[in-house]
Amino acid sequence: MDFLQPRSWAEALEAKAAHPDAVPIAGGTDVMVELNFDVRRPPALLDLTRVEELTEWSMDEGQVRLGAGVTYARVITELGRELPGLAMASRTVGSPQIRNRGTVGGNLGAASPAGDSHPALLAAEAQVELASLSGTRTMPVSDFYTGVKRNALEPDELIAAILITPPSGPQQFCKIGTRNAMVIAVSAFGLALHPDRRAVGTGIGSAAPTPRRAREAEQFLAQALDEDGLWDSRRDLPAGLAHDFGARVRAAAAPIDDVRGTAAYRLHSLAVMARRALTWAWDDYQKAA
Amino acid sequence: MRITTTVNGEPREIDDVWEGESLLYALRERMGLPGSKNACDQGECGSCTVYLDAVPVCACLVAAGQAQGRDIITVEGLAERDTLHPVQQAFVEAGAVQCGFCTPGLIVAAHDLLARSLQPSDQVIREALAGNLCRCTGYEKILDAVRLAADRLADASASGR
Amino acid sequence: MTTPTKVPTGAPTETASTAEGRIGDSPLRPDGVLKVTGEFAYSSDLWMDDMIWGATLRSPHPHARIVSVDIGAALATPGVCAVLTADDIPGRNAVGLEHDDQPVLAERVVRYQGEPVALVAADHPEIARQAVKKIVVDYQVLPAVTDGRQALDPSAPKVHEHGNLVRHFKIRKGDPAPSAPVVVSLDFEVGMQDQAFLGPESGLAVPAEDGGVDLYVATQWLHVDQRQVCQALGLPPERVRLSLAGVGGAFGGREDLSMHVHACLLALHTGKPVKMVYNREESFFGHVHRHPADLRYEFGAEADGTLVYGKVEIIFDGGAYASSTGAVVANGATMGLGPYRIPHVRVDCYGVYTNNPPCGAMRGFGCVQAAFAHEALMDELADRLGLDRVTIRQRNGMREGDENITGQRIDSAAPVAELLQIVRDMELPPSASEQRDLRDLPGGVANSTHGEGVVRGVGYAVTYKNVGFSEGFDDFSTARVRLEITGGEPVATVHTAAAEVGQGLITVEQQICRTELGVERVVVHPKDTQVGSGGSTSASRQTYVTGGAVKAACEAVRQRVLDRAAATIGVAANTLRLDGAKIVAESGDVVAALADVLGGDAVEETVEWRHRPTQRVDPETGQGDAHVQYAFSAHRAVVDVDVELGLVKVVALDTAQDVGKAINPDAVMGQIQGGSAQGMGLALMEEILVRDGKILNPSFTDYLIPTILDMPPMKIEILEYADPHAPYGLRGVGEPPTISSGPAVAAAIRQASGKALRRVPIRPEHITAS
Known part of the structure; x- marks a missing residue:
């Protein structure tokens, strides 16, 4: 096994081009588990922790440009205002030690349907910036997930950054685990209200082969809010709207039974989380007036 | 591969490290510092928590090579001589x-x-x-x-x- | 109802010393500083210059015939020192706690997924791991029986040639066909719990010049390990020396062998020290678990709630090998109806072989599973009769002098009603509506509720558990105590083989020496097989039995010292006592210095000490004095349940327990707190999921144990009703909390959710199911 240790982003891209089968490692919270338990023996590891460009975030043309190597701990402490949904999700990741080390880019690289950041990224309609020696491309995060633990990265590409527009409205994140801390999601839900665009964003975790948006539910809710003039009036939500939204979120999921929970429970819990998240988000929206 | 680090304030150099090895293994089996514990090897128990550049992390999830040039403090490094922290x-x-x-x-x-x-x-x-x-x-x-x-x-x- | 009081008991004899850290005190543990500085040497920390690493090839199948094993490629791997199979075992290829039914390495057949088949030793663990994968085993998969009840069907596949029944324990007491005005019944299911000790199975085997081996290992019982290792290696005990390495928790999971024989085989074969350390995944395959149980209960009662009869059928799934299943079955049967007076009883308790992972000892040992069922049924009975759930337990609760269901008279305190009253009277936590912080709500910071759906529930449970080994087992411990003057100061050295697994036995040994000999300095000799057996660190027995042995050895040492002093001074020995460095007369006058009496001599005594004998029970009726002592505890759990999402936050887990005499009150509290947490874990989250004989979640990612955010504050009240038959009046402490806590949590969730919940662990989907 080789251990590649680029010192800069340019070196990293060169290394990945030269060793397309090298496995990138940052916080190690997924890769090291696979190594420790002999799940995989890649020909090379590509250590990205020395690439300073990845560990920075900045505001860039009204967007947060979150380097792929920024840890969850820093998202929580530094970006609670700019990325509230992601910060809420980050607080539920593993343990303090994991949050000190794990990165949002790593969560995307692993592309597990249970990754905690995905619902928040989906709801915020984040973009992912991918790079290789041949150039840089950007895609909506919803297009990035291509299958169970698979993503849109080409063999010579690395995740450079996540681009997220700061919120114009409230965001929420909820997760179900069978323990009150340090637990992988049985199901998870992210919600973002975008009053500037009169739009709604959602993200579903652990309830389909990939993280996904509940697009029909988003449109249903955005339209309902529009039709009743609620974006402007910020009046109370009509009875049953949150419930109906929950039902539509549930309909967007395609979960399975596994050791962490049943498909039926995942569906049920998504409906409840979506209803509650909307209630809380709307409460925040009303208070923010 | 060879790795040089600072552990509990002392420069350390270890050789013949397998690239897939964790920092936890390197500390315990190569540096004579078994105080950090090997309970789960997957970041789910915290028994191997060490400071890596002043940040607490699970040593089992750090590749030994990632510790190259870094500053590590383990439980063995917290007491001052005979005085417990x-x-x-x-x-x-x-x-x-x-x-x-x-x-x-x-x-x-x-x-x-x-x-x-x-x-x-x-x-x-x-x-x-x-x-x-x-x-x-x-x-x-x-x-x-x-x-x-x-x-x-x-x-x-x-x-x- | 008497007022709960701390009854002073078991006051040490008149020779009680003024030394600090005697019994009843809570001196600091002697290994504490080593443990907080990382210097304490656990079994996985051992290291020798020229040591090599062992690894194990395990069966992927629950049941298969081994057609052939090809080790050629593995052996040819650079860095590999040895590859061993069943053919390389010099002695008997059979070990086991109660029955020698388990091969050291599978020979013709594998009976569970994870069964060891071959061993590798290599320079580096990675080389050993990769070499293991190069061993080619040709398996012919056989039909597997993976359901405990199905295993009893005569048409089921046979796990062993002699059939699938490990033990059937019958209790027949009173009217064989009783009737009662009120009848309640239920079926209950308990999932497979894991001990989840944090220190993985590990150790170091060092070949010795005499052709024997020195094994440093984490275990609960050095001598039973030694017997089995000797048998497998074909060596006499004097050439198989075991020393206790630091133990990272046990809870029953280290009573059986894991890597012991394997490391010794590799060490003897290679002539090098061999270290073996399981990782967490292998650990789930490397030790026995708590038996899953299928329980069918029926109680008959009078209209006022007085129990008339109990009919019980329990099936414990023992998995592929017997381990301690027989004793678990006995416990499940004899204590399976709880600490209640029941005149008419019929119990059929079975332990069976299946092709599931082997199950054996875990804290609570057969009583844990039964308690979920009998406590759920007591609630059901109370509800049926419109009676209060605590009152009905108090009405039926055992009292001193009562007969239990095996006809044994309870001949010391049995404060069931009082324990329940204490927990009922404890202050309740603030109501749910006053909480706002996410960390106090079900789901925690995962932000699944801000109070929506949250319902408070309160549940009660009570239990009793035997202490020590039962059914006529020769249950003893050995202690060697030496008293001498070192550096002008009296020093006692205590040597036992009784395993310190974290519970604090070494502290207790010191306390007893200080109490009996009046010395301040007590050295605890490392635990090894150079002294006689201490028996198992299990069944809540070590403070009782090894404590008893240390006390007796101290008394023997003291007697010799006083005899010697009396002879010198010319008075009767029984007029003297030992206090620190002084010999003191009845008048209180110092009559001699210990240093003068001892001179340069050391006085040493070795004592084998036994508790009162127990009896085998009648095989047809189950009647007999099976157990030596019973320990009682009650729990009250308060939970907040998000009934819409099925998530639970335990708000309080309060308990009362009679400990006879708290030898070390702080350690008693620690046992109760930790034991309560394990019981709660089983109620809420802990289960090894097994499908078709295969473990689905062998990791701490998916086998969940409570975190600090899951545990509530615990109020604890200790009663000290001396058992006149036990040293200092003490009662075993470790297990009762693990038995009564889980059923109390389950009861609280039932109350909050209104659901029957006849299975643990209770999963969110059980609470939300319509």
Whole structure:
């Protein structure tokens, strides 16, 4: 096994081009588990922790440009205002030690349907910036997930950054685990209200082969809010709207039974989380007036 | 491969490290520092918590090569000669130690918490230590120990010591 | 109802010393500083210059015939020192706690997924791991039986040639066909719990010049390990020396062998020290678990709630090998109806072989599973009759002098009603509506509720558990105590083989020496097989039995010292006592210095000490004095349940327990707190999921144990009603909390959710199911 240790982003891209089968490692919270338990023996590891460009975030043309190597701990402490949904999700990741080390880019690289950041990224309609020696491309995060633990990265590409527009409205994140801390999601839900665009964003975790948006539910809710003039009036939500939204979120999921929970429970819990998240988000929206 | 690091203030160099090895293995089996514990090898128990460049991490999830040139402090590096750190002393006195396998990780995690937070509430203590499993104590005496250490550190801080 | 009081008991004899840290005190543990500095040497920390690493090839199948094993490629791997199979075992390829039914390495057949088949030793663990994968085993998969009830069907596949029944324990008491005005019944299911000790199975075997081996290992019982290792290696005990390495928790999971024989085989074969350390995944395959149980209960009662009869059928799934299943079955049967007076009883308790993972000892040992069922049924009975759930337990609760269901008279305190009253009277936590912080709500910071759906529930449970080994077992411990003057100061050295697994036995040994000999300095000799057996660190027995042995050895040492002093001074020995460095007369006058009496001599005594004998029970009726002592505890759990999402936050887990005499009150509290947490874990989250004989979640990612955010504050009240038959009046402490806590949590969730919940662990989907 080789251990590649680029010192800069340019070196990293060169290394990945030269060793397309090298496995990138940052916080190690997924890769090291696979190594420790002999799940995989890649020909090379590509250590990205020395690439300073990845560990920075900045505001860039009204967007947060979150380097792929920024840890969850820093998202929580530094970006609670700019990325509230992601910060809420980050607080539920593993343990303090994991949050000190794990990165949002790593969560995307692993592309597990249970990754905690995905619902928040989906709801915020984040973009992912991918790079290789041949150039840089950007895609909506919803297009990035291509299958169970698979993503849109080409063999010579690395995740450079996540681009997220700061919120114009409230965001929420909820997760179900069978323990009150340090637990992988049985199901998870992210919600973002975008009053500037009169739009709604959602993200579903652990309830389909990939993280996904509940697009029909988003449109249903955005339209309902529009039709009743609620974006402007910020009046109370009509009875049953949150419930109906929950039902539509549930309909967007395609979960399975596994050791962490049943498909039926995942569906049920998504409906409840979506209803509650909307209630809380709307409460925040009303208070923010 | 060869790795050079600073561990508990001392420069260390180890050779013939397998590229897939964890920092935990390197500390325990190559550097003679088995204080960091090997309970789960997957970041789910916190027993191997060490400071890596002043940040508490699970040593089992750090590739040994990632520690190249970094500064590591393990549980073995917290006492000053024969004087226990107040966190260590409190764990002994409060009966927070039974089998003790979780203890080194908890000591480092609590040490970090009390370096950041002078008088943490129980909720803050619980959230800060939620990554450290203990199977023996039910955590009650661990909370006692952290409260005791916090009080003593606050007293020491107030008295300017 | 008497007022709960701390009854002073078991006051040490008149020779009680003024030394600090005697019984009843809570001195600091002698290994505490080593443990907080990382210097304590656990079994996985051992290291020698020229040591090599062992690894194990395990069966992927629950049941298969081994057609052939090809080790050629593995052996040819650079860095590999040895590859061993069943053919390389010099002695008997059979070990086991109660029955030698388990091969050291599978020979013709594998009976569970994870069964060891071959061993590798290599320079580096990675080389050993990769070499293991190069061993080619040709398996012919056989039909597997993976359901405990199905295993009893005569048509089921046979796990062993002699059939699938390990033990059937019958209790027949009173009217064989009783009737009662009120009848309640239920079926209950308990999932497979894991001990989840944090220190993985590990140790170091060092070949010795005499052709024997020195094994440093984490275990609960050095001598039963030694017997089995000797048998497998074909070596006499004097050439198989075991020393206790640091133990990272045990809870029953280290009573059986794991890597012991394997490391010794590799060490003897290679002539090098061999270290073996399981990782967490292998650990789930490397030790026995708590038996899953299928329980069918029926109680008959009078209209006022007085129990008339109990009919019980329990099936414990023992998995592929017997381990301690027989004793678990006995416990499940004899204590399976709880600490209640029941005149008419019929119990059929079975332990069976299946092709599931082997199950054996875990804290609570057969009583844990039964308690979920009998406590759920007591609640059901109370509800049926419109009676209070605590009152009905108090009405039926055992009292001293009562007969239990095996006809044994309870001949010391049985404060069931009082324990329940204490927990009922404890202050309740603030109501749910006053909580706002996410960390106090079900789901925690995962932000699944801000109070929506949250319902408070309160549940009660009570239990009793035997202490020590039962059914006529020769249950003893050995202690060697030496008293001498070192550096001008009296020093006692205590040597036992009783395993310190974290519970604090070494502290207790010191306390007893200080109490009996009046010395301050007590050295605890490392635990090894150079002294006689201490028996198992299990069944809540060590403070009782090894404590009893240390006390007796101290008394023997003291007697010799006083005899010697009396002879010198010319008075009767029984007029003297030992206090620190002084010999003191009845008048209180110091009549001699210990240093003068001892001179340069050491006085040493070795004592084998037994508790009162127990009896085998009648095989047809189950009647007999099976157990030596019973320990009682009650729990009250308060939970907040998000009934819409099925998530639970335990708000309080309060308990009262009679400990006879708290030898070390702080350690007693630690046992109760930790034990309560394990019981709560089983109620809420802990289960090894097994499908078709295969473990689905062998990791701490998916086998969840409570974190500090899951545990509530615990109020604890200790009663000290001396058992006149036990040393100092003490009662075993470690297990009762693990038995009564889980059923109390389950009861609280039932109350909050209104659901029957007849299975543990209770999963969110059980609470939300319509």
